[in-house]
Amino acid sequence: MNKKQILVLTVIILLSYCTTSTALIDLTGTITGGGGSFSGRYTDLDFSGTTGLSDGIDDGTLFNQDLNTTDSPVFSAITANLSGNAINWTDLYNVPSGFADGVDNDSGGSTNEVSKIILKKSTETEDIQTPQVIGWDAEEEKDTDFTHDNTTNNERITINSNGTYIITGNVNIVNTGGNRVTGYMDLRINGVADEDTRAKGYSRGSGYGDINLQVVTTKVLEDGDYIDLYCGIDDADQTNAVNTQTSQSEFIVVKVVGGPRGVDGVQGAPGPAGSPGDITWEGDWSAGLYTTNMSVAHEGSSYIALNDTTDEPPSDDWDLIASKGDTGPAGPMDNYTFCIWAEENSGIEASTYEWAFGNGADTPSGRGIPIYVPSGMTCTCVAMSLSINAGTATVELEINGVVQGANCDVTVSSGTSAVQSDFLPVSISNGDVVNFRTSAASGTSGPCQVCAWFNVEVA
Numbered sequence: 001m002n003k004k005q006i007l008v009l010t011v012i013i014l015l016s017y018c019t020t021s022t023a024l025i026d027l028t029g030t031i032t033g034g035g036g037s038f039s040g041r042y043t044d045l046d047f048s049g050t051t052g053l054s055d056g057i058d059d060g061t062l063f064n065q066d067l068n069t070t071d072s073p074v075f076s077a078i079t080a081n082l083s084g085n086a087i088n089w090t091d092l093y094n095v096p097s098g099f100a101d102g103v104d105n106d107s108g109g110s111t112n113e114v115s116k117i118i119l120k121k122s123t124e125t126e127d128i129q130t131p132q133v134i135g136w137d138a139e140e141e142k143d144t145d146f147t148h149d150n151t152t153n154n155e156r157i158t159i160n161s162n163g164t165y166i167i168t169g170n171v172n173i174v175n176t177g178g179n180r181v182t183g184y185m186d187l188r189i190n191g192v193a194d195e196d197t198r199a200k201g202y203s204r205g206s207g208y209g210d211i212n213l214q215v216v217t218t219k220v221l222e223d224g225d226y227i228d229l230y231c232g233i234d235d236a237d238q239t240n241a242v243n244t245q246t247s248q249s250e251f252i253v254v255k256v257v258g259g260p261r262g263v264d265g266v267q268g269a270p271g272p273a274g275s276p277g278d279i280t281w282e283g284d285w286s287a288g289l290y291t292t293n294m295s296v297a298h299e300g301s302s303y304i305a306l307n308d309t310t311d312e313p314p315s316d317d318w319d320l321i322a323s324k325g326d327t328g329p330a331g332p333m334d335n336y337t338f339c340i341w342a343e344e345n346s347g348i349e350a351s352t353y354e355w356a357f358g359n360g361a362d363t364p365s366g367r368g369i370p371i372y373v374p375s376g377m378t379c380t381c382v383a384m385s386l387s388i389n390a391g392t393a394t395v396e397l398e399i400n401g402v403v404q405g406a407n408c409d410v411t412v413s414s415g416t417s418a419v420q421s422d423f424l425p426v427s428i429s430n431g432d433v434v435n436f437r438t439s440a441a442s443g444t445s446g447p448c449q450v451c452a453w454f455n456v457e458v459a
Contacts, residue, residue, distance in 0.1 A: 115255040117146040117157055121246040124154070128183060128242050131232025134171055136251055145255050157253055158226045164257035166218050169229045172248035173211035175203040177240025185213035186230045189221070193230060200234060203242075210245070218256075227253070279304060285313060300324030334458070337382075340369050341451040342436055347444040348393055355395075355436045355450060366401035368435030371428050376459050379428040383453040384410035387417040391443030395450045398435040399426065409439065410450070428454065 119136035126132055133155040142148060147158040159165070167187060175181045184200045186193040194217070201211035213231065221227070229251060233242060278293050285296040285303075288310065295304040298313050302321040309317035342355035342363065354362045357369060373379040386395050396409040407424035428434075436450050 119251040172245040177238035179237035373430040393441040
């Protein structure tokens with residue numbers, strides 16, 4: 001804030017304490033007011049007036065009122081020429097360093113200068129029967145804190161610096177139909193509606209006046225944020241056009257507080273070391289005497305003795321420090337592999353179900369071992385292996401009485417054992433029954449074993 005702004009703001013504050021008359025100083029330096037005297041509370045107020053005052057003061061005459069300096073003295077005197085000439089700063093006191101230098105050399109411009117953007121509608125209108133953002137194709141004012149284009153994305157105002165902004169949106173709506181319409185308007189920040197500031201308006205019909213939607217709010221915005229106004233119909237008894245008006249519509253944003261973040265202050269010096277504590281840790285409790293402030297662990301919890309005691313904690317002689325935690329749930333299951341195997345003590349023959357699951361009896365088709373698959377897990381048969389004493393053989397996997405085919409089998413063609421290397425994985429559901437079938441065999445002798453391998457993992 002420059003020195004002129006401080007002066008004008010102070011004069012306005014002082015005048016607000018008038019009781020027998022009112023006075024107004026606008027930002028161009030014109031004074032208007034009624035007769036009578038001021039009875040404020042702060043300090044002397046001296047300034048030059050202009051013609052037109054009803055109390056008869058002529059142009060250029062010093063207007064003076066002595067004010068009480070007891071409560072909160074701010075200035076001893078203010079002598080100002082509000083026509084824009086030099087201001088005497090020599091009589092100021094209790095002001096920040098750099099202001100009371102006796103020289104009016106600030107470069108901040110006029111006292112009424114604030115950063116703002118004022119947008120109007122020239123020719124562009126919208127029918128808000130279809131909800132949409134409102135365009136602005138005429139810029140009345142635009143300072144460097146704002147970016148706007150009358151053609152491209154002309155509904156947006158983009159913020160160019162961090163700060164606090166006063167936002168005023170005013171959109172006039174014309175209902176061209178003869179029935180009722182309720183319109184609404186949202187302020188949107190970065191495309192997201194700020195529903196706390198939603199405005200609504202009602203029109204009974206084209207012959208009953210327009211709808212005026214207005215949003216007034218204050219927001220803290222950052223460099224790169226953009227804002228717009230979004231209008232639509234909340235309720236209607238007709239489908240005729242509901243149009244925005246080029247007149248009586250405007251979008252105004254004023255920056256009131258801003259500036260870059262200040263430099264972080266220097267880290268303070270470390271505080272003094274605290275006094276030593278008087279708690280002593282004795283480890284696990286065991287029968288014996290414990291004195292005040294001795295602390296122990298017992299059955300997962302820790303305690304401190306409130307007085308001399310031989311009691312086992314917990315008791316009235318002990319205060320709980322930390323209690324034992326509850327047993328946690330079982331951790332998630334990871335992948336694991338298991339196998340199901342069957343055997344035949346003698347040689348095996350082709351096209352037969354002759355494999356036994358531990359009891360020596362052949363297991364017919366459709367019978368076998370049911371598989372349990374826990375909820376949230378998946379199970380897959382991923383391989384088979386076969387061992388025979390002599391000869392050659394091929395054994396297939398059967399699930400729920402259905403042989404799975406040549407890609408789900410294992411063959412021993414030479415030697416005594418084999419693992420199928422190109423096994424086609426088979427998905428297993430909870431309750432599926434697994435069995436084995438010998439599809440080919442020649443010159444075999446026992447003992448013979450076949451095994452299916454399954455992988456289980458979290459779904």
